Amino acid sequence: MIRCIAVDDEAYATRIIADHIAKIPFLELVATCTSAIEALQLIQQGGIDLVFMDIQMPDLTGIQFLKLLGSKCKVILTTAYPEYALEGYEHDVVDYLLKPIAFDRFYKAANKALALLSPASEQTVAPAPVAPAPSTPPAATADYMFVKGESKNKFLKINHNDILYIEGLKNYISVFTNEQRIITYQTLRDLEKQLPQPPFYRVHKSYIVSIDKIRLVDGNQLYIGQQAIPIGETYRDDFFRLIRDDSQ
Template sequence: MIRCLAVDDEAYAVKIIADYIQKIPFLELVGTTTSAIEALTCVQQGGIDLVFLDIQMPDLTGIQFLKLCGSKCKVILTTAYPEYALEGYEHDVIDYLLKPIAFDRFLKAAQKAFNILQPASIPMPPVLNTAPTVTEQAATAEYMFIKGESKNKFLRVEYDDILYIEGLKNYVSVFTPQQRLVTYQTLRDLELQLPQPPFYRVHKSYIISVDKIRMVDGNTVYIQDIAIPIGETYRDGFLRMIRNE
């Protein structure tokens, strides 16, 4: 087993990395932290084989972390900034993952880590999706936190208040009866955090709360007076769901 630590100053990003680690049988999640200094302390104490590390963090950047930890562990960088790739590889990182990170790309990086950290005689175990996902964990909660407009600000949003969510590239807008909240995150990443039901993706750009549907008319679903298109890719599954088929 490869003992892993997930490090990112954004809580939702740590949750995604932790969920990915738990899906891969040759990785063991030892801990998560939003503090690079705390992560460095853990590494220096020993027992960490691999760190999934964000670059842009307060107090101590990912590059500074690499210089300080030396050869005590291997590192896979996770970041939204491609310009640090060359410097990262100069510090012998295993891989460089650009956010938003798809699971198949994460798995490829994990396999590279396995080949480096495990003896060649040990076969790589198959990847089985048996660990609880972020979505399954979210089903037991009644709210989530989304990143606010400043770096360390997080807003609590009750699931029951959400009408629908609209995505635009790396931003999403969460609509409630009282307000619209905009956060830097992909719709796919947010979808992984939401309990299903009541949330359902009906379009490449929209997730809705089924509990808030007023009417479905052809290829359009109405929430309050808002008309939301149903994408062709999602139509059949959505109609089966509302028909209880």
């Protein structure tokens, strides 16, 4: 049983976490806290394995909390702000959950914690293999690519066919698949060079989409699943020429 606490300055957010925890047999909620300082005091008393921690807290931010916490227990960050993901991973967090947190995504994060906290897994799970001392992610091959992970010399393999769309946010990107959202420190322009065209096509200064995954085009927006993605003016003519050619 993993003993955990939920920390968020908004009480309704801790109730959502508590409801999710109650549905998972291997999690036990010990307490909910609206103060990061209160959470640290609980952890100091011992017996806490896992913390679900909001980043935007009034007394200590989630990142400051991680620095003070050290290795006393595992942490899953919860936040509405994706820009803190890379910094969170630098502090060895288990996972990074973006609000609103769907239960299926929460369950995956809980299973990651279970794997890390299980004594058996600590003995048998080997570190992920990495390429020998690369300074940049390896170039994409025919049907997959590698993107930089949360630690030095760690790269994540993503199959091209799994990618729905990619969103660029300043100096990092979010790669969306059916199963997960992967955040990596890289520019959209650099990633665009790694992707085969087709099926990938840049439709906006902030978006690359897989043409194969488009469900609907309506005016200046396209839809992948329920996600609406804008078609930028700079890319509009080429995009509509592309889909007209494909329809003939």
